Amino acid sequence: xxxxxxxxxxxxxxxxxxxxxxxxxxxxxxxxxxxxxxxxxxxxxxxxxxxxxxxxxxxxxxxxxxxxxxxxxxxxxxxxxxxxxxxxxxxxxxxxxxxxxxxxxxxxxxxxxxxxxxxxxxxxxxxxxxxxxxxxxxxxxxxxx
Numbered sequence: 001x002x003x004x005x006x007x008x009x010x011x012x013x014x015x016x017x018x019x020x021x022x023x024x025x026x027x028x029x030x031x032x033x034x035x036x037x038x039x040x041x042x043x044x045x046x047x048x049x050x051x052x053x054x055x056x057x058x059x060x061x062x063x064x065x066x067x068x069x070x071x072x073x074x075x076x077x078x079x080x081x082x083x084x085x086x087x088x089x090x091x092x093x094x095x096x097x098x099x100x101x102x103x104x105x106x107x108x109x110x111x112x113x114x115x116x117x118x119x120x121x122x123x124x125x126x127x128x129x130x131x132x133x134x135x136x137x138x139x140x141x142x143x144x145x
Contacts, residue, residue, distance in 0.1 A: 001099060004128055006116045008136040012143040014107040017114060018070045020142045021103060029142060033134035050075065057084035065100070074102045077119075096121050114139070 010017050020026040022044060031038045035054045042050035046067040053059040059081045066074040077099045080087045089097055099119035106113045114136065120128050 001096060001119045001121055002125060003100075003117055003119050004125065004132070006118075006132045006136055008114050008133075008140055010112045010114060010140045010143045011110060012112055013110075014070050014105050014112045017105055017112045017139070017143045020139050021114075022073070026139075026142050030135045030139040033131045033138060051081060053081060053084070058082055061086045062101075066102075070105060072102070072104050074100060076100055112143070 020030065024039070028037070028039050031040075037055040038053065038059070039055075040050055040052050042048055042064065044050075044064065044067070046064055048064050050062050050064055051059060052062065060077050061079055061081055062075045062077045064073070065076045066072060078097055079089050079093050087093070096119070099121075101118045102116065104115045106115075116132065116136065118128060118132070
């Protein structure tokens with residue numbers, strides 16, 4: 001697995017960027033770069049499960065490992081979801097279970113620096129290198145409105 005890092009500087013307060021990232025409606029907008037219509041099902045509390053889903057019920061089940069409001073969010077990805085149901089781990093899934101995805105926000109005067117890191121298996125590296133910057137650009141646009 002490889003850890004990819006993406007950075008973007010946003011002219012908005014850290015609280016606004018955090019809200020754009022994790023509020024239901026804006027979350028759907030910026031994650032549309034990964035899969036149109038994607039959404040998350042969670043109470044958004046540290047330690048809770050979270051399901052990242054496409055409209056057809058495929059996705060990943062994960063855990064919110066760390067949540068420090070307006071500062072840091074870390075997801076640990078566990079396994080796959082098909083037809084809205086968690087699947088048992090198979091040989092393919094075991095290659096990436098435990099992969100992390102993190103978001104760190106740092107306030108700097110009137111800007112917020114957002115750094116996202118994601119552990120990716122080789123076959124998805126090019127996909128993430130294309131989709132992640134688009135998603136963060138959308139988050140920036142939404143935050144700067």
